[in-house]
Amino acid sequence: MSDSILVTSLEEALKWGTGKSLWPFTFGLACCAIEMMSAMGSDYDWARFGSDIFRDSPRHSDLMIVSGTVTKKMAPRIRRLYDQMAFPKFVISMGACASAGGPYVRGYSVVDGVDQVVPVDVYVYGCPPRPEALIQALKMLQDRIVSGRVRH
Amino acid sequence: MEDKVIEVNFGPQHPSTHGVLRIKVKLDGEIIVDAQPVIGYLHRNAEKLAEMGGYPKGMIYIDRLDYVAALNMELGYVLAVESLMDVQVPERAQWIRMMMVELNREASHLIWLGTHGLDMGMLTPFFYCFRERERILRIFDEITGSRLLYNYFAIGGVYSDITPKAMDMIREWTEDFIPKLEEIQSILGKSYIYVSRTKGVGVLTREDVLSYGVTGPMQRASGINRDVRKDSPYLYYDKINFDVPTRTEGDVYARFLVRIEEMRQSARIVRQILDKLPAGDHYNKKYSKPMLVRLKATGEAYVPTESPKGEFGIHLIGDGSSIPYRVRIRSPSFANLSSIPTMLKGYKIADLTAAVSSIDPVFGEVDR
Numbered sequence: 001m002s003d004s005i006l007v008t009s010l011e012e013a014l015k016w017g018t019g020k021s022l023w024p025f026t027f028g029l030a031c032c033a034i035e036m037m038s039a040m041g042s043d044y045d046w047a048r049f050g051s052d053i054f055r056d057s058p059r060h061s062d063l064m065i066v067s068g069t070v071t072k073k074m075a076p077r078i079r080r081l082y083d084q085m086a087f088p089k090f091v092i093s094m095g096a097c098a099s100a101g102g103p104y105v106r107g108y109s110v111v112d113g114v115d116q117v118v119p120v121d122v123y124v125y126g127c128p129p130r131p132e133a134l135i136q137a138l139k140m141l142q143d144r145i146v147s148g149r150v151r152h
Numbered sequence: 153m154e155d156k157v158i159e160v161n162f163g164p165q166h167p168s169t170h171g172v173l174r175i176k177v178k179l180d181g182e183i184i185v186d187a188q189p190v191i192g193y194l195h196r197n198a199e200k201l202a203e204m205g206g207y208p209k210g211m212i213y214i215d216r217l218d219y220v221a222a223l224n225m226e227l228g229y230v231l232a233v234e235s236l237m238d239v240q241v242p243e244r245a246q247w248i249r250m251m252m253v254e255l256n257r258e259a260s261h262l263i264w265l266g267t268h269g270l271d272m273g274m275l276t277p278f279f280y281c282f283r284e285r286e287r288i289l290r291i292f293d294e295i296t297g298s299r300l301l302y303n304y305f306a307i308g309g310v311y312s313d314i315t316p317k318a319m320d321m322i323r324e325w326t327e328d329f330i331p332k333l334e335e336i337q338s339i340l341g342k343s344y345i346y347v348s349r350t351k352g353v354g355v356l357t358r359e360d361v362l363s364y365g366v367t368g369p370m371q372r373a374s375g376i377n378r379d380v381r382k383d384s385p386y387l388y389y390d391k392i393n394f395d396v397p398t399r400t401e402g403d404v405y406a407r408f409l410v411r412i413e414e415m416r417q418s419a420r421i422v423r424q425i426l427d428k429l430p431a432g433d434h435y436n437k438k439y440s441k442p443m444l445v446r447l448k449a450t451g452e453a454y455v456p457t458e459s460p461k462g463e464f465g466i467h468l469i470g471d472g473s474s475i476p477y478r479v480r481i482r483s484p485s486f487a488n489l490s491s492i493p494t495m496l497k498g499y500k501i502a503d504l505t506a507a508v509s510s511i512d513p514v515f516g517e518v519d520r
């Protein structure tokens with residue numbers, strides 16, 4: 001086989017493409033959203049990893065980062081936004097609150113974990129997680145998409 | 153065609169709501185005839201949870217109220233607890249607190265400036281502001297060990313002393329910050345589009361401000377010269393020189409100028425504190441950690457402080473046990489947000505994001 005020909009199946013190419021061009025959804029809920037903005041800001045610059053553009057509409061994006069406390073009032077909206085996203089779609093649950101209720105787990109208005117509302121691919125721990133942790137989660141998700149170890 | 157008022161829903165998911173605000177807007181063509189804010193999407197029962205642990209444990213919920221200015225929130229709580237229990241705080245600790253609070257005010261205003269730029273359709277200020285903010289966060293990281301939520305102020309002092317390395321970082325920061333701020337200000341202030349989209353938009357008159365209880369930069373942009381740091385000084389604000397910037401226009405542009413000037417004044421305060429910082433203990437030895445859990449108090453205390461958003465107050469009631477009977481939070485963003493109907497009525501729908509982002513609401517604090 002000549003060196004200049006790349007042999008791959010369409011499926012592999014699709015997986016590779018999806019992983020390297022995740023478009024996140026601008027969706028800040030609470031404190032963790034500020035760290036998400038830092039990750040996207042000048043110092044951490046997560047556009048380096050191909051997940052460049054934060055989209056403002058769920059229909060344009062394929063990655064939802066749930067960054068913050070999910071309250072009972074907000075949970076139905078999160079589900080609705082998730083349903084509006086186009087397939088394939090992935091969810092990162094950022095921080096203690098989104099993963100398990102965090103410091104507010106004893107509160108009467110807080111859902112303990114966004115995984116009760118939408119399926120989650122990667123959990124990030126911390127309160128708030130540092131931007132590095134969020135970037136690690138993104139890399140993890142990308143690796144899993146490329147190697148085909150995701151839900152879909 | 154007959155006149156028809158249509159209702160448009162703004163939020164709770166919208167890039168310009170700064171969190172989870174929903175506004176029900178009634179439109180006649182392009183003109184806003186009514187706007188009603190709907191809040192509660194981030195109601196995390198901070199008050200009730202703070203009443204469940206002991207006095208020191210309440211701090212973590214107070215921290216997460218205004219999460220972009222966590223130290224300002226902590227200060228209000230810690231001062232309230234200290235005034236309730238008559239705790240003596242060493243002089244050095246008070247100066248450190250003051251410096252940290254002013255640095256955090258800068259960080260908070262920088263976030264506001266960056267996101268306000270985004271709302272006005274400009275991406276550059278966002279990156280410039282975050283570059284500057286990261287420098288402050290690195291200082292915080294060095295001193296407190298975390299970037300966003302610190303839990304740094306303790307009853308009777310602060311948890312850790314300022315290291316010489318941190319002192320150097322702060323000194324270096326005070327030297328380069330003002331030219332950078334000027335650069336950021338000129339991006340927005342010299343832009344014809346920005347100025348024409350903000351001048352005369354979202355006007356709140358002096359009377360509106362007084363009747364809604366609006367405080368902070370919004371109030372000072374409407375011609376009321378009131379700042380808790382000046383009017384009833386806490387910590388050592390009476391030993392420091394700083395000005396309270398005011399404007400009389402009451403529009404979005406005036407709020408922008410007031411906040412920029414406040415950042416200059418905060419840098420000035422930090423510079424003075426660096427020269428004045430006395431030697432000594434950074435916490436009161438009587439209140440070292442094992443004792444904290446057993447702190448008991450009776451009585452009431454209300455301490456107002458000037459947070460970046462306005463007057464932030466904590467009202468504490470102790471019933472003699474080690475758990476506070478009531479922690480009432482006076483949150484400035486909540487009062488500021490209630491002025492939305494007046495601020496938006498009669499303007500175009502395109503002015504909505506400019507006006508809303510000029511409030512600088514933070515929903516941890518609005519919904520509590």
Ligand code: SF4
Nearest residue numbers: 031068095096097127
């Ligand atoms: S995990 Fe911590 S930082 Fe994140 S939203 Fe919850 S309380 Fe805020």
